[in-house]
Amino acid sequence: MRRKVEIKLINEKSKRHTTFTKRRQGLVKKTKELCDLCDAVAAVIVFSDAGNAFFFGHPDVEEIVDQYLADHSSTLTTEGESSGASGAAEVVVELTKAEERLGEAIRSRRFDFEDEDLGICEVDEIAAAMKELKTMLAARKASTTAAAEEQIPVFGELNRG
Amino acid sequence: MRRKVEIKLINEKSKRHTTFTKRRQGLVKKTKELCDLCDAVAAVIVFSDAGNAFFFGHPDVEEIVDQYLADHSSTLTTEGESSGASGAAEVVVELTKAEERLGEAIRSRRFDFEDEDLGICEVDEIAAAMKELKTMLAARKASTTAAAEEQIPVFGELNRG
DNA sequence: CGGTCTATATATAAGTT
DNA sequence: TAACTTATATATAGACC
Numbered sequence A, B: 001m002r003r004k005v006e007i008k009l010i011n012e013k014s015k016r017h018t019t020f021t022k023r024r025q026g027l028v029k030k031t032k033e034l035c036d037l038c039d040a041v042a043a044v045i046v047f048s049d050a051g052n053a054f055f056f057g058h059p060d061v062e063e064i065v066d067q068y069l070a071d072h073s074s075t076l077t078t079e080g081e082s083s084g085a086s087g088a089a090e091v092v093v094e095l096t097k098a099e100e101r102l103g104e105a106i107r108s109r110r111f112d113f114e115d116e117d118l119g120i121c122e123v124d125e126i127a128a129a130m131k132e133l134k135t136m137l138a139a140r141k142a143s144t145t146a147a148a149e150e151q152i153p154v155f156g157e158l159n160r161g
Numbered sequence C: 001c002g003g004t005c006t007a008t009a010t011a012t013a014a015g016t017t
Numbered sequence D: 001t002a003a004c005t006t007a008t009a010t011a012t013a014g015a016c017c
Helices: A013-038 A061-072 A089-106 A121-144 B013-038 B062-074 B086-108 B121-146
Strands: A042-049 A055-060 B041-047 B053-060
Touching: A013 A042, A013 A055, A013 B013, A042 A061, A042 B013, A042 B062, A055 A061, A055 B062, A061 B041, A061 B053, A061 B062, B013 B041, B013 B053, B013 B086, B041 B062, B053 B062
Parallel strands: none
Antiparallel strands: A042 A055, A042 B041, B041 B053
16 A cells, blocks of 8 residues: 655645645654653744644744754854755765756646746756766766766757857 | 653653654654655754754755744745746756755865765866756746846855856 | 664555545 | 545664674
8 A cells, every 4th residue: 555655756736735744744743752752952844835834843943943043144063964965975866856856847747838938858958967967976976996087078968059 | 672662751861862863863854855755845953962953944944944933923925935936947946956055065065075986076067067057048048038037046156266 | 872783663655435 | 625544664762783
């Protein structure tokens, strides 16, 4: 019944919403549990498409948010995890995500390309180029002793005038 | 081996810390997944006892935090920036996100490039290529429509020297 | 400690109503 | 459409390095 699900954008709207609701609830629950178990200072905020905010925080969302802003308003000092990439592999992951979003957008035709000045072929090429780029990065990552100064013809085929 | 655990404060300090670390990681992962699966706007912030902040947010922690504060401290109405953009501009936005992540990673030097098989020059080239791609898209978008609307966001520059 | 390894608890994707 | 069910995927407690 339950199938393994790829962590990428769910294109089907109703399915996406169902997953959003379930996982949003789970996330808040997990946050509460973390706070209860460890007396942790933690907050989670989730916005629905409609703009409704779902949140939880201990001791208080605003306090945590203020603390965060105080710590990060001008000085970036993150020692642990953050939204940023931290290695070549992570760069590949980021590119992969972007690529997949593009691919999804194209496949699902969420874009009304007819009304845009951008043709579907161009976008498709872009997605392909990103995929290529990702593959290249992965390959480079894999081959430890490969050439150091090799030039990379990135997006060369896109230059069509 | 694994026993069901009551959701209440763990008194044993070392055990509490272990649980904190594991669950904190899980929470961040779940938040990421929610964002990836549903293109959700969500953020999580956790502080360790030592005062270190662990966080994740999409599109950006600060944005979400600001949105939360706006919603909960006044009756400001900020509409339509998180999702719902349609067309080429959205593609550009996706590219922008990826580009900014790369740029940030490069600037902050959170990469230990020495230990990777990927040189900073290569990554820099990739970032440049993405910027180029974005510019191309923007230009294409602007040309046919004869510059009616400026809806393509300006990027944070990468300053590659 | 900080990471790895299971066995088990929990979350959750589909199905069902 | 949401609530409930159920089979499975995933998270993670405890043990061990």
